[in-house]
Amino acid sequence: MRSKTLELACDLLSRPSVTPKDEGCQQLLESYLTAMGFTVEHHIINNVSNLFAIRGTQKPTLCFAGHTDVVPAGDLSSWRTPPFTPTIEKNKLYARGAADMKSSIAAMITACERFIQLYPEHPGSIAFLITSDEEGPALDGTQAILKILEARQQIPEWCLVGEPSSTVKLADTAKIGRRGSLTGYLKIIGKQGHVAYPQLALNPIHQAFIPLAEIAAITWDQGTEFFPPSSLQFANIQAGTGAANVIPGILETNFNLRFSPETTPEHIQATVEGILQKHGCEYHIDWILGGKPFYTAPDNDFIRKVATTIEKTLGYAPLLSTTGGTSDGRFFAQYGTQVIEVGPVNATIHQVNECIDIDELEQLSALYEAILVNLFVS
Ligand SMILES: [Zn+2]
Known part of the structure; x- marks a missing residue:
C-alpha cells in the first residue's frame, strides 16, 4: 500500500506545473492544510500562484x-x-x-499532519509559503509574499x-546560506570592416582577448569557513558575421559570479570595468545582481536544533554548507529570518529521469516531524 506521503507526492507530480504554472497543486495543498486547521490564502500575482498558510498566533513561527x-x-x-506520469521502479x-x-x-504536509495530531495545542505557529x-x-513569488507578511508583521522567525x-x-x-550571484552582460564595441583592410576597422575580438583573460584569472578571495572562494565564469561569447572576410563590429559576452561575503558587488564591478578601461576598450556593460550572500551562523539555536535532529533521526550529522545554486531562502534571510535548507538528494535535479528514493521520501517526512517536535515541544 502506498503511504500518504507517496500518494500526495504522486498527485503533485502528475500535474505539469512548469514555471509559472501551478496546475492546481496549491489548491490540492489547501485541502490538506485547511483540514489541519490552517488559514490559507492564495495570492495570484502576474500569473504566479502563491499560497500562504498559517496555524497558530503565537511566536515563534516556523515557515x-x-x-x-x-x-x-x-x-x-x-x-x-513520461515526466508527468509518476512511476515507481x-x-x-x-x-x-x-x-x-x-x-x-x-513530506512537509504529512509531517505536519502527524505532529498536529500528537500536539494540537503546541506552542508557536507553523506556516507554509509555497x-x-x-x-x-x-x-512575483516568495519575495512578493514576504512584503505582504512584513506589512502585517508576520515575518517568520524560522x-x-x-x-x-x-x-x-x-x-x-544542509544549507545554511548561499553565495551571492552577479551577472555581467558585456558588449565590446569595435568597427566592422574587411579583413584585408584592418587599418579601416577596429576588431572587438582582438580588443577582448587580453582584458577577458585578465578578468577570468582574478582571484577574488579565499572564501571563509562556510563559503567557498568567489568564482567568475564566462557563460556565453559571440562575435562575427559568419563570413571569413569580415571583421565584426561587436563582441558580446556574459559572465556570472558566485561570491562570498568577502567580496562585494561594488568591488567586482569596479574591478572588471577597471580592467576594460585600462586596456582602452570601448564597452557597454549591464549588471544584474541576483542576490547577495546570506548566512545563518551554525551555532544559532535554530540551526543547532535542526542539525541535532538530523543526527538523532538519521544517525549522522549534516555537513552545513553554502554551496549550490540560489534558492528562495535568500528572500527570507533579508528579513532576519533564520534559514536552513534540508531536502532530498540533488543528483538528478533538472535532469531527465529525475527521481527520489522512496525510503528517503518516508525518512524525509519523519525527519520534518522530528524537527517540529524538537523545535516546539522538547
Ligand atoms: Zn527547487
Whole structure:
C-alpha cells in the first residue's frame, strides 16, 4: 500500500506545473492544510500562484518554504518514463519535480499532519509559503509574499526550505546560506570592416582577448569557513558575421559570479570595468545582481536544533554548507529570518529521469516531524 506521503507526492507530480504554472497543486495543498486547521490564502500575482498558510498566533513561527513549479522536462525521448506520469521502479519514484521539490512538499504536509495530531495545542505557529515562481524570475513569488507578511508583521522567525540539499544520502548536507550571484552582460564595441583592410576597422575580438583573460584569472578571495572562494565564469561569447572576410563590429559576452561575503558587488564591478578601461576598450556593460550572500551562523539555536535532529533521526550529522545554486531562502534571510535548507538528494535535479528514493521520501517526512517536535515541544 502506498503511504500518504507517496500518494500526495504522486498527485503533485502528475500535474505539469512548469514555471509559472501551478496546475492546481496549491489548491490540492489547501485541502490538506485547511483540514489541519490552517488559514490559507492564495495570492495570484502576474500569473504566479502563491499560497500562504498559517496555524497558530503565537511566536515563534516556523515557515516551511517551497515551490510547486518545475523546470521543463527537456528531451522527452531521453526519459525512461513520461515526466508527468509518476512511476515507481526499483524503489525509486521518477517524475519531473520528484527531487526538486514536490516530494519535499508532500513530506512537509504529512509531517505536519502527524505532529498536529500528537500536539494540537503546541506552542508557536507553523506556516507554509509555497510559490509557483522559484525556477523562473522569482519576482512575483516568495519575495512578493514576504512584503505582504512584513506589512502585517508576520515575518517568520524560522524558515525550513525543502530544496534538495543532500548529496549522496538524505540530509547528509544542509544549507545554511548561499553565495551571492552577479551577472555581467558585456558588449565590446569595435568597427566592422574587411579583413584585408584592418587599418579601416577596429576588431572587438582582438580588443577582448587580453582584458577577458585578465578578468577570468582574478582571484577574488579565499572564501571563509562556510563559503567557498568567489568564482567568475564566462557563460556565453559571440562575435562575427559568419563570413571569413569580415571583421565584426561587436563582441558580446556574459559572465556570472558566485561570491562570498568577502567580496562585494561594488568591488567586482569596479574591478572588471577597471580592467576594460585600462586596456582602452570601448564597452557597454549591464549588471544584474541576483542576490547577495546570506548566512545563518551554525551555532544559532535554530540551526543547532535542526542539525541535532538530523543526527538523532538519521544517525549522522549534516555537513552545513553554502554551496549550490540560489534558492528562495535568500528572500527570507533579508528579513532576519533564520534559514536552513534540508531536502532530498540533488543528483538528478533538472535532469531527465529525475527521481527520489522512496525510503528517503518516508525518512524525509519523519525527519520534518522530528524537527517540529524538537523545535516546539522538547
Ligand atoms: Zn527547487
